[in-house]
Amino acid sequence: MAMNMIEAMQMFVAVVDHGSYTKAAEALNVHRPALSKLIQNLEQELGVQLLHRTTRRVNTTPAGDEFYHRSLKLLAELAETLELFSPTRPPRGKLRIDMQTVLGHAVIIPRLPEFMERYPGLEISLGASDNLNDLVADGIDCSVRLGDLDDSSLVAKRIGEVALVTCAAPAYVKKHGLPGTLDDLQAHLAVNFMVEQRRQIMPWRFRANGKAINVKMRSGIVVDNAEALLYCALAGIGMVQGLRPALQRYIDSGRLVEVLADVPVEPKSVSVLFPDRRHLSPNVRVFVEWVSALFQEKRR
Numbered sequence: 663m664a665m666n667m668i669e670a671m672q673m674f675v676a677v678v679d680h681g682s683y684t685k686a687a688e689a690l691n692v693h694r695p696a697l698s699k700l701i702q703n704l705e706q707e708l709g710v711q712l713l714h715r716t717t718r719r720v721n722t723t724p725a726g727d728e729f730y731h732r733s734l735k736l737l738a739e740l741a742e743t744l745e746l747f748s749p750t751r752p753p754r755g756k757l758r759i760d761m762q763t764v765l766g767h768a769v770i771i772p773r774l775p776e777f778m779e780r781y782p783g784l785e786i787s788l789g790a791s792d793n794l795n796d797l798v799a800d801g802i803d804c805s806v807r808l809g810d811l812d813d814s815s816l817v818a819k820r821i822g823e824v825a826l827v828t829c830a831a832p833a834y835v836k837k838h839g840l841p842g843t844l845d846d847l848q849a850h851l852a853v854n855f856m857v858e859q860r861r862q863i864m865p866w867r868f869r870a871n872g873k874a875i876n877v878k879m880r881s882g883i884v885v886d887n888a889e890a891l892l893y894c895a896l897a898g899i900g901m902v903q904g905l906r907p908a909l910q911r912y913i914d915s916g917r918l919v920e921v922l923a924d925v926p927v928e929p930k931s932v933s934v935l936f937p938d939r940r941h942l943s944p945n946v947r948v949f950v951e952w953v954s955a956l957f958q959e960k961r962r
Contacts, residue, residue, distance in 0.1 A: 668740070670704045671733040673697060674712065678730050681719050754783030757945040760797070761806040763790045764888035765932065768908035769824065770806065770953065777952050784945060792887045797937055803946045804936040806953060808905075809864075816935045819950065822957025823929040825906040826867060829918040833898030840921060844868060844877060847922075851882030851900035855891055866903045867928035874928045903927065932957055 676686040677697070687694040705712050712726035722730055761770060767790070778786065789795070789802070797805060797816060808824070830840075834851075841847050847866075855864045863884060865876035882900030885891050888908070895902035896912065901921055912918040934950050936942065942950075 667707075668737075670700060670707075671737055673700055674704060675730060675733050675737065677701060677713070677720055678722055678726070681721075683720060752783055753781045753945045753948045755945060756785045756787065757949060758787040758789075758801060758803045759806070759949065760789045760791065760795055760800075760802045760804075762808050762888070763792050764891075764905050764908045765806060765808055765824070766790045767888075768905055770956070773956055777949070780952070781948060794935075797935065803943070804934055804949065806932065806934055808930050808932060810931070816937060818933045818935050819954075820931055820933045821950075821954040822932050824932055824957070825929050826903055826927040827906040827909055827913070828866065828901065828903045828921040828925075828927060829895070829909055829913055830901040830921055831896055831898040831918055832916070834901060835919055837898070840919075842922075844870065844875070844922070844925060847877055847879060850880070852879035853891055853894040853900040853902045854879060854881045854884045855888075856884050856886050867930070868922075869926040869928045905930070 673686070673690060673692075676690055677683060680686040680689060683694050683698050683701075687697045690697065701713065708725075708729070710725040710729075711723050712729055714721045714723060766788070771788075774786075774788075778784070794805065794807060795802060797803075806821075838850060841850055852866070856862065857864060863878070863881070865878050868875045868877060879901075883894050885894060888904070891902060891904060892908070892912075894900065895904075896917055902909075902918075909918060913920055934953060936946055936950070
């Protein structure tokens with residue numbers, strides 16, 4: 663169509679609502695002759711007469727009445743659609759989040775009530791997994807992950823880091839003793855974590871002389887999820903290196919003992935992944951901002 667049909671519908675509805683070209687022109691802040699010409703062009707475009715014009719009032723024809731009600735419906739749906747995707751609208755509706763199990767349980771979920779109270783219009787669906795799901799295929803809006811990420815079509819935004827700690831159960835320490843240096847680790851067993859997608863065992867991370875050092879530990883056992891990592895450590899199968907927020911309470915209670923406390927542990931980076939930065943919905947945007955602030959807060 664040559665003319666702007668949305669604009670024509672809006673002006674036609676205004677004329678009908680006001681029952682007058684003059685009043686509608688004043689409300690729309692346009693010249694009356696221009697408004698009258700636009701309606702004439704609309705009638706020509708549609709091939710029907712929409713309005714009866716009298717000296718006192720403008721009334722709709724049967725076709726005009728039908729066009730008026732359809733226009734109202736279409737314009738309302740258009741306004742609702744534009745408002746739904748507007749970056750300024752209050753977030754509401756569904757938000758599907760995926761996050762690494764231990765990161766979710768130890769850091770994010772305990773603070774999640776704050777986010778939900780701030781955005782009560784959001785309906786959150788939360789998945790926790792140690793494997794990276796297919797965000798697009800599974801309909802996931804965003805994912806919070808730990809460590810180095812493989813290259814992919816996803817957008818990754820680094821939002822902070824989380825502290826690690828090395829520890830062992832008293833039963834393990836009683837049987838094997840404690841290492842005094844990084845070199846002593848070679849004589850010990852670890853509960854090692856395997857990244858399922860890469861089929862690789864995660865090295866342990868330390869910092870010495872200002873440099874990051876990766877140590878490959880001999881496996882007492884290899885696991886592929888955070889819950890098994892914890893319980894194998896508590897059972898004394900081997901030493902473990904994991905997130906301090908998840909392990910600290912076991913250290914405080916004596917169920918685990920910190921190992922090499924004087925050797926700094928390299929923290930793990932935390933990132934949010936989502937499919938496309940250009941079309942970030944308001945729901946995803948507020949969550950990314952909130953979780954980013956959460957990890958920045960933990961750095962202070």
